[in-house]
Each structure stands twice: as structure tokens, then as C-alpha cells.
Amino acid sequence: MRALVVETPGKFSVQTVPDPTPGPGEVVVAVAAVGICGTDVHIVDGEFAPTPYPIIPGHEFTGEVVALGAGVSAVHEGDKVAVDPSLFCGACHYCAIGRGNLCENWGAIGDTVDGAMAQYVKVPAANCHRLPESVSLAQGTLVEPLSCAVHGFDKLPRHLGAHYLIYGAGTMGLMMLQLAAHAGAASVSVVDLNAGRLEVAQRLGADAVAASADAFGRPQGWEVVIDCTGVVPAIEDALTRVRRGGTFQQFGVAPSGATARISPFRVYNDEITIVGSMAVVHSFGRAVELMGKGVVDADTMITHSFGLDEFPEALRAFREGVGRKIQIRPAA
Ligand SMILES: [Zn+2]
Ligand SMILES: [Zn+2]
Incomplete structure (x- = not known):
């Protein structure tokens, strides 16, 4: 597949890399759209401490499920999903008290493991949330930032x-x-x-x-x-x-x-x-429902869309503060 690979801070390119295959409990999503946020830029610049390099960034994404790993029954091929990027360990003090966003072994798809600036991405099935009919795949990329805002309101x-x-x-x-x-x-x-x-x-x-x-x-x-x-x-x-x-x-x-x-x-x-207020915890599903209800004006929020090969242009637009949400469509 084609993917944007950040090899070391400041050095990135679109490359052909092996397709991901789903392990037990995982699915592969064909990425429809992925939003760019400040964290992606920090990863490109080497300013996001937990990043292992090389990495494929991209954590605000939607797509269609195309392959299921062993034991996956709640998600089906063809499902259109937004994916909660959170990877909490489930075993530390903070996970035990329900505050996984503070997890001692915190991880996230696109931040600490390969993300969605690619044609395909491998994710835990449990992180997939089906989009309501009223939310397009492009609009659904706003669910992740919205889930951070919903967590903010929780506090x-x-x-x-x-x-x-x-x-x-x-x-x-x-x-x-x-x-x-x-x-x-x-x-x-x-x-x-x-x-x-x-x-x-x-x-x-x-x-x-x-x-x-x-x-x-x-x-x-x-x-x-x-x-x-x-x-x-x-x-x-x-x-x-x-x-x-x-x-x-x-x-x-x-x-x-x-x-x-x-x-x-x-x-x-x-x-x-x-x-x-930091990131997402217990708020992704509610963000999906609020998007479905039209609480966020998605079409005003998303102003630019680029293909994967146009990532440098997208990055420049982001740095210049052009528009609002800028997204990449890897399949375009
Ligand atoms: Zn983000
Ligand atoms: Zn933990």
C-alpha cells in the first residue's frame, strides 16, 4: 500500500510499504479520510515525545472495514467506521480508576503505532464506531477532535x-x-x-x-x-x-x-x-452521536482536502493557518 512515512523528524515521504494484516481482535480499515492536527505536525517536527520513528501518522480518521482478524464478531466487512485512536494498557493505576487518557503506558494509533495517512490501517475492533447514516466518511473525521471536546465538557x-x-x-x-x-x-x-x-x-x-x-x-x-x-x-x-x-x-x-x-x-x-482536559476518554461514542445529530457544522469545519501525495501542500496550508480542518484522502 501507499503510506506517508515519517522516517525521522523532518524527513518524510510517500512510500510503498507492506499492507497491514489483522491480528486477533483487530480489523483492517481502508482509510477514506484523515484529518491533520497539531499532533501530526509535532510528530513530523520531532516534538511529540512518545513517537517511535519511523511512523505513519494520522489519528483522526474514518474508513471502511475490509478485513477481520480472528475472534472479531461485533464489526463486519463493509462497516463504515470512525476509529477511537486510544490505546490504553488496561492494567495501570489510571486505567483501573477509569482514567485511561492518563495511562502510564499511553499509546494511540498514529502517535505511537502506525496510523491512517495510508491506504490501510490496522486497528483494534473494539475501537471502531459505526457512523450514523447522516454522517459522511469525510465528515466523520471530526468525531475524534469532537470526542476531545466532549471530554472537556465532562470536566x-x-x-x-x-x-x-x-x-x-x-x-x-x-x-x-x-x-x-x-x-x-x-x-x-x-x-x-x-x-x-x-x-x-x-x-x-x-x-x-x-x-x-x-x-x-x-x-x-x-x-x-x-x-x-x-x-x-x-x-x-x-x-x-x-x-x-x-x-x-x-x-x-x-x-x-x-x-x-x-x-x-x-x-x-x-x-x-x-x-x-487531555484527549479522549469514554467520550468517543457520544461524539459519534452528537455528530449524527448535527451538533457540529461539519461542512463549515472542513475546508480543505488533499491526496496523499499532496501531503507537503497540506502541511504548508496547516502551518500557514489556512482555513480550518484540512484532511487527506489516501484513496484519492
Ligand atoms: Zn488530533
Ligand atoms: Zn494504563
Whole structure:
């Protein structure tokens, strides 16, 4: 099969490699589409620590099941599926307490084993989720990032009529916006420095958008403030916008060595909750259902599609911040 192989950081090419064969409990999926996300770029650049090289990246994908390993009965050939990339060990302390995303032996398809930037990918049958009729294979690539956003909401207090403030109108910020609106927010305001992105946020239901939260005239602050940028000045600003008794969520990925200033007095005196959210756990199936219900405007979210050989162009578009979700269609 043809696959994008990252041999060492910075060195990648489309190559012919052996087709995967399914082991017990596994299936092979013919990849229809795979989204590019920041993690893929970190893998290409050698900035994602758990990556073994060489590797085929790609963890936000859909396709059709084409081969079954021994003992697989719940998944059938011809099933159109989105695949939860999580590979948790099931044996460590965190897996035992139901927090597999913190697994001591954490792995993921496309991050620590070969992924979906290829014609075929081998996956555990248990990770396959059939797509509803209403979700196309191209749209279904959004299930994985949506499942991260759903996990983020699992970690937030849920009160109807809360006011939300979101930093960053990239793919994840826009997903959090759509989920907040669906979850009964009284209002959702979005901050981004890019006017084009703010326009999209508005189209997707933001009540107010601006380059600075000062523009919203809400000195009492917001019950829920979510950072989807990972950028320290944004995070420091966001922390000052939390209403007394409110919650700040760190959803965006900051560089591992970054530090940000907080006011311990405010955390104490105003009873501010600070909560993190990392990847996917127990949220993939619900993301499939929310996609099926149309909670996310998939056609607005996916703006570019490239063939496997066009990966360098796709990567350039991603780095330049062009559009929103960029996907690769290995069969094209
Ligand atoms: Zn991703
Ligand atoms: Zn584990």
C-alpha cells in the first residue's frame, strides 16, 4: 500500500510499504479520510515525545472495514467506521480508576503505532464506531477532535444558563463553542486575534466576538472560561476573566516548559476552579452521536482536502493557518 512515512523528524515521504494484516481482535480499515492536527505536525517536527520513528501518522480518521482478524464478531466487512485512536494498557493505576487518557503506558494509533495517512490501517475492533447514516466518511473525521471536546465538557460544571468565554476560534475553539451553545449556555463569547476566524465563530453561533474580552463589557466575568489557544498571554488574560465561583479550563496545548501567572489570592478569595482536559476518554461514542445529530457544522469545519501525495501542500496550508480542518484522502 501507499503510506506517508515519517522516517525521522523532518524527513518524510510517500512510500510503498507492506499492507497491514489483522491480528486477533483487530480489523483492517481502508482509510477514506484523515484529518491533520497539531499532533501530526509535532510528530513530523520531532516534538511529540512518545513517537517511535519511523511512523505513519494520522489519528483522526474514518474508513471502511475490509478485513477481520480472528475472534472479531461485533464489526463486519463493509462497516463504515470512525476509529477511537486510544490505546490504553488496561492494567495501570489510571486505567483501573477509569482514567485511561492518563495511562502510564499511553499509546494511540498514529502517535505511537502506525496510523491512517495510508491506504490501510490496522486497528483494534473494539475501537471502531459505526457512523450514523447522516454522517459522511469525510465528515466523520471530526468525531475524534469532537470526542476531545466532549471530554472537556465532562470536566466542566454543567449549569444551564451559564455564560461562556472561549479563547481561540480554531477548530477546537469552534467545537467548544458549538457544544456550549448545545449545552444550554446563556451566551458564548469568543476571543481571537484573527478577524476571519471570528467571522466563522459568529456564523457558528457565537453571541459576541472580539480581539479582546474588554470589548464585551462584562466586568463581573464569565462562569466558564476555556482556553483553546495554548498561548501564555491568552491564558493569563483568560484567567482574569473568570467570574467569582467560576471555572477556567486549560484545553489548548501549551509548550511543555511554559509557565503562566495566576493570582493565588483570586483563586482563594473568588473560589476559582482550574481544570485541565487531555484527549479522549469514554467520550468517543457520544461524539459519534452528537455528530449524527448535527451538533457540529461539519461542512463549515472542513475546508480543505488533499491526496496523499499532496501531503507537503497540506502541511504548508496547516502551518500557514489556512482555513480550518484540512484532511487527506489516501484513496484519492
Ligand atoms: Zn488530533
Ligand atoms: Zn494504563
